[in-house]
Amino acid sequence: MTDVVTPPTSPVSRERSKEIKRLSVISTARQVRLLSRAELTELTGLSPATLTPLVRDLIAEGYLIERGPGTSRAGRPRAMLEFNPRAELVAAVSLEPSRISCEIADSDGAVVAHRAIRLTGDIVDTICRSVPELAGDGLPALRGVAIAAPGVISGGAVRLAPSVGLIEGRPIGESVQRTLGVPVVVDNDVNLMAAGEHAAGAGTDVADLLLLHVADGIGAGLVLDGQVRRGARGAAGEVGFLPLDPAGRGHDGIGPFEARWSENAIAERVVALAPGRRPDSPVRALVALAVTDPHAAGYLDELLHAWSRLIVSCVCVIDPGRVLLSGAAADLDDAAVGRLQDLVTAAAPSTTEVRRAVLGDRAVLHGAVSYALSAAAAGLPTLLPAP
Amino acid sequence: MTDVVTPPTSPVSRERSKEIKRLSVISTARQVRLLSRAELTELTGLSPATLTPLVRDLIAEGYLIERGPGTSRAGRPRAMLEFNPRAELVAAVSLEPSRISCEIADSDGAVVAHRAIRLTGDIVDTICRSVPELAGDGLPALRGVAIAAPGVISGGAVRLAPSVGLIEGRPIGESVQRTLGVPVVVDNDVNLMAAGEHAAGAGTDVADLLLLHVADGIGAGLVLDGQVRRGARGAAGEVGFLPLDPAGRGHDGIGPFEARWSENAIAERVVALAPGRRPDSPVRALVALAVTDPHAAGYLDELLHAWSRLIVSCVCVIDPGRVLLSGAAADLDDAAVGRLQDLVTAAAPSTTEVRRAVLGDRAVLHGAVSYALSAAAAGLPTLLPAP
């Protein structure tokens, strides 16, 4: 009956505070890219004496690269240090219906390697083989893996239910984590997109945002106070279920709102207006049609009204301050976005910016990078001093 | 051109980590109430050697009181330490139309002193005089002040606009903080209620909840991941503005939904159903009427449907997992709450509990206590080791 070897759980002790300083320096360097030790003392508040050995370690580990001397008007020139983004790699894995796409990126979100893999055997096995293979000799720098679960766009806990055993939470995440030995995060792709836009897209300057993703369904990703919020059961952002439309009828996992106003529904209507095969981007097609066809213009207006009610609902509940349009909603032209903004402004209780997301397909990747990097720093909420 | 004397902003340095340990012990003691040093070593992970002087200090400062020896089967009995809630006092100030009510409470939320004051002169002056007077010789133990702004229930930034200059943010908060020298938080009362129920009411066991407060207007307070979330402009929870009701018409600061389904609206309808003067609790009156009067029963059902749509909307956006009914909504009887729960379950994408809030009037006070205590610990996100 020996106890499990629980690590004595020391408190805030020595090792911890050392780690905090390390992270403080790394995170500063990540932002500033090229700086000297003198600047580090200013920015981190650490004394030069403390920095000397710390920086030495970081150079040895490859986080920092010593560059030539910088310019200075007088005195000894500062020896510049450059942050090496390749020192930290992350893997972003996207699960798609019959394949997985896997990308290795550095901490700038620059893709170092990528590959799409047909899904044949076990998912966990495939991931655990592909990631190290793709990372190659960069494997020791791997800091985390983020896995984006598909089709969750507007299903969350509910719609995922059938595959929950396979995809969500424990099974995949923990298995991969055990095998690869780095933190693994599993989340739905809309949440990852929101994190991506927040970290490197149209939301870097705000702490709160809502990303509205319109595809086969409609889902939202939510960033509040700088963090993605998933709600109690991970179903936050299931805005396709909003009871906004008396005419909307949901069914088995499809919400009443998205049943009428998702990309699929729009496509049907567009095909009815302009017979032919389904266009690649129904929204763009509709916008184009609306210029000449009054029926299309009328429907576009209906659509914008519907989406605006959706956005206003979100604003009333969480007041994100900024709403990003993603997926099919990003295909609106400037005029339509402006119209949407006006509708929202008229009905919302708080000023809210509506604009397009900017990262497109790369949003998930950037989100994965941001997840994986913060997972690496987990347990150590930022204690950085004010700049 | 001397620089402002910015404190050198040391990083995570010595004093800081000492402070962290202090808070770690205090917070553990606050939860456990009666414990020995031996238990503290287990719970905090600090070594006995570290604890001895720390506990000595805390006893000297009045945070802990040494009690007689406890029981033990063998060996030296543990000397028990009792947490003294009176060691930390907070002030909760409620701004009401023409008066302010001021309460001093200990960290259990037990009211030590209270008083209602007619508002004559300047608000800030009044507060800064009343609080110390009321605290009396307990003043040195004052850890924070929370000010609940009134009538913000469903106005947030918008409805507050006229009085923003006087009430919100900087002016009052900062002035009082400067004068009294303790952290001051200003927030609207619904947010405080949500914090209160989370800290000491019907939400102590969950990290996420939504408190729906129905009064003259309808507002919601939001706790996500254990924190009250206010949104980008402080307008989170403005659910009275939800565009759920095609028939609802909002006007100058009144949302379309609350215009039809707030306590005021219900009162009018109840008076129409049973002429007389307006009952104290329109909802209770309606529930009673519904037993015999089919019209009342029909209206009650409409009302529950409306509220359920409101709740479902919130669930779709943030998935709080638990919804607490407060204000007039807490006057529903068990049957009606059950019916509401069923309606929500049928339409929500995620399982959600609906129940009554339990603190009633005391919710704001408990919220203020929780705010003030966490304000005292601010800047030091919990680094407590896992239990």
Place this chain on the structure above:
DNA sequence: TTAATTCGTTCGCCGTAGGAAGGAAGTGTG
């Protein structure tokens, strides 16, 4: 060439953490 200036490093003090040992205060047992 010398002074002035700014950077980075090494040295050494100090304070805190935590290990080890010892005293304190009980219970059980011969």
Place this chain on the structure above:
DNA sequence: CACACTTCCTTCCTACGGCGAACGAATTAA
């Protein structure tokens, strides 16, 4: 009643890391 035993708390001691201060380094200005 004496003795071992157990558990709790304290005190002593050592090790380690942060930071102040002095020092060496590398350049510009005079």
